[in-house]
Amino acid sequence: MEGEEKYTIGYLIKNIGTKKSHQIIKKGVIEMTHNAKQAHNGKLPNYDAIVIGAGFSGLYMLHRLREAGCSVQVYEAGSDVGGTWYWNRYPGARCDIESMYYNYTFSEELLGEWNWSSRYAAQPEILNYIHFVADKFDLRRNIQFNTRVTTASYDEKSNHWSIHTNNGLNVTAKYLITALGCLSAANKPNFDGIVRFKGEIYHTGDWPHEKVNFKGKRVGVIGTGSSGVQAIPVIAKEADQLTVFQRTPQYSTPAHNHSIDEKVIKETWTNYHELRKFMQASIHGIPDIPRDKSALEDEIGERQLNYEKAWNNGGLFTLMYCYNDIVANEAANETASEFIRSKIKEIVDNPDIAEKLMPSYHYATKRPIIDTDYFETYNRNNVSLVDLKTTPIKEVTPIGVRTTEAEHELDVIVFATGFDAITGPLFNMDIRGKDGVTLKDKWAGGADIKTYLGIAASGFPNLFMITGPESPSVLSNMIVSIEQHVEWIADCIDYLGKNKIEKIEAKVEAEASWKKHCMEVAQYTLLPKADSWYMGANIEGKPRGSLVYMGGVGQYRQICEDVAIKGYEGFSMEHIPEVSN
Numbered sequence: 001m002e003g004e005e006k007y008t009i010g011y012l013i014k015n016i017g018t019k020k021s022h023q024i025i026k027k028g029v030i031e032m033t034h035n036a037k038q039a040h041n042g043k044l045p046n047y048d049a050i051v052i053g054a055g056f057s058g059l060y061m062l063h064r065l066r067e068a069g070c071s072v073q074v075y076e077a078g079s080d081v082g083g084t085w086y087w088n089r090y091p092g093a094r095c096d097i098e099s100m101y102y103n104y105t106f107s108e109e110l111l112g113e114w115n116w117s118s119r120y121a122a123q124p125e126i127l128n129y130i131h132f133v134a135d136k137f138d139l140r141r142n143i144q145f146n147t148r149v150t151t152a153s154y155d156e157k158s159n160h161w162s163i164h165t166n167n168g169l170n171v172t173a174k175y176l177i178t179a180l181g182c183l184s185a186a187n188k189p190n191f192d193g194i195v196r197f198k199g200e201i202y203h204t205g206d207w208p209h210e211k212v213n214f215k216g217k218r219v220g221v222i223g224t225g226s227s228g229v230q231a232i233p234v235i236a237k238e239a240d241q242l243t244v245f246q247r248t249p250q251y252s253t254p255a256h257n258h259s260i261d262e263k264v265i266k267e268t269w270t271n272y273h274e275l276r277k278f279m280q281a282s283i284h285g286i287p288d289i290p291r292d293k294s295a296l297e298d299e300i301g302e303r304q305l306n307y308e309k310a311w312n313n314g315g316l317f318t319l320m321y322c323y324n325d326i327v328a329n330e331a332a333n334e335t336a337s338e339f340i341r342s343k344i345k346e347i348v349d350n351p352d353i354a355e356k357l358m359p360s361y362h363y364a365t366k367r368p369i370i371d372t373d374y375f376e377t378y379n380r381n382n383v384s385l386v387d388l389k390t391t392p393i394k395e396v397t398p399i400g401v402r403t404t405e406a407e408h409e410l411d412v413i414v415f416a417t418g419f420d421a422i423t424g425p426l427f428n429m430d431i432r433g434k435d436g437v438t439l440k441d442k443w444a445g446g447a448d449i450k451t452y453l454g455i456a457a458s459g460f461p462n463l464f465m466i467t468g469p470e471s472p473s474v475l476s477n478m479i480v481s482i483e484q485h486v487e488w489i490a491d492c493i494d495y496l497g498k499n500k501i502e503k504i505e506a507k508v509e510a511e512a513s514w515k516k517h518c519m520e521v522a523q524y525t526l527l528p529k530a531d532s533w534y535m536g537a538n539i540e541g542k543p544r545g546s547l548v549y550m551g552g553v554g555q556y557r558q559i560c561e562d563v564a565i566k567g568y569e570g571f572s573m574e575h576i577p578e579v580s581n
């Protein structure tokens with residue numbers, strides 16, 4: 001009893017002036033001083049770390065830091081966990097990485113307890129998986145939902161990040177970790193007259209939780225990226241009429257989705273340790289690599305056979321991996337591009353429509369697409385195609401979409417217009433580092449992105465970005481890249497704690513050499529030639545520049561590991577000043 005009572009104010013008042021109370025007060029002061037050592041001005045932050053976002057990256061970050069004994073709070077704009085898979089609920093939404101490689105790999109226990117139903121899991125199943133993980137590790141107790149972080153500012157005096165949310169919350173943390181997802185800021189083109197439209201408007205990246213009914217309706221889909229290509233065949237089956245508004249034709253290859261046998265899954269889980277190592281050392285984070293041969297070394301007949309086999313196997317990288325120079329050499333690329341164009345010609349009955357569907361950019365310099373019956377859908381008599389390159393959209397009218405050629409009457413408009421990728425989510429928040437400089441200003445609105453490893457930025461101490469700009473992120477299997485970043489950041493925070501380092505910041509020169517390296521690597525590929533969202537080229541007014549590291553996840557992992565082994569080379573660090581008791 002006495003042990004409990006001695007800590008109450010009542011006990012101290014009752015025993016004021018006694019030797020015992022002096023001891024308790026002194027002990028309390030010493031404890032406070034000890035704690036205050038961790039903060040410059042004696043003011044403790046609310047949390048060791050604040051994580052923004054509760055998708056795949058935020059959830060794993062929370063788990064790792066909590067396991068390490070850190071106090072962590074996650075803020076999430078949605079009403080539940082899931083990130084990308086919470087928002088992208090559009091018809092046909094499905095992963096383009098094979099399910100068995102699109103799950104967390106850090107826990108063997110997790111692997112053993114989960115079975116995927118098909119080669120490419122649909123959105124509801126992936127969301128269920130994320131719920132399963134959140135339940136298993138009891139993650140929701142440290143997540144505040146329906147809470148959007150509006151500003152995050154670094155205070156140099158206290159070395160804390162202050163976070164403000166849309167619902168009036170003000171909290172502080174020593175570390176700020178963004179787990180925003182690369183494709184979470186929906187691109188909603190502001191066409192003239194859009195507010196006058198009398199029908200329904202949806203965006204694939206911000207889809208309602210309730211089923212949208214297309215039955216008996218005239219639907220327009222604007223955009224033919226991965227989301228449009230997945231949604232179009234499904235909507236076409238339900239709608240009365242479907243009009244597809246296409247700005248850039250796409251290369252898409254068949255997914256050949258199918259159910260998977262439980263036995264195959266169990267076998268895969270058994271060998272997962274090896275697979276995981278392979279994925280981590282690979283280019284795109286999958287257990288496969290390109291064939292070590294140029295496309296130009298094979299005779300035409302041999303090459304066609306290879307492409308045909310890849311087409312029939314299906315998969316995101318299968319065709320690209322037929323040879324090692326498809327994204328590096330224009331002539332090699334053209335062989336694959338032309339093969340896909342020939343398939344489009346073969347599948348689509350109407351030669352004029354087939355012609356409009358044929359892309360001319362270099363295959364795989366935009367993220368490749370895999371589909372189920374996409375090109376076949378244009379053979380349906382309730383589907384029509386509008387080529388926006390020749391007849392651009394002029395305005396949205398109360399009854400539809402008017403191009404320079406005609407007014408298309410619609411009941412529903414579906415924007416499948418993608419995202420302000422990678423920098424969009426960071427810029428949507430007011431993130432301020434030293435001297436109140438915003439991340440947006442530091443990066444000249446995106447025209448001059450400077451990061452160190454895509455994880456940190458100078459002028460922004462104690463800020464970590466999971467899958468930030470200039471990291472492999474969307475060029476890879478996201479889960480592999482997410483796990484690598486989360487583990488690197490957790491190890492770094494652990495190192496800082498053990499070495500009594502309070503502040504870590506990327507050096508300006510380290511950023512400059514990382515940028516140089518990123519640009520050098522990019523020059524070995526054809527990717528900078530495309531108007532893709534990798535290059536920031538999908539959004540009007542967005543500065544063009546490479547948003548991703550193109551050297552592959554294996555090489556990138558090695559670089560990050562070396563940085564850590566060398567005591568976080570390229571970062572400046574400040575030790576906690578000694579406080580005498």
Ligand code: NA7
Nearest residue numbers: 189223224225226227228247248367416417418419533538
């Ligand atoms: P994407 O791949 O960015 O596709 C968006 C599509 O919308 C694409 O066809 C764009 O044409 C088109 N778009 C964008 N803005 C406009 C305007 N203003 N007018 C007409 N058409 C427009 O996004 P997704 O959501 O499909 O896929 C994103 C990723 O999610 C995907 O790669 C997977 O990883 C999952 P453009 O090609 O830019 O000319």
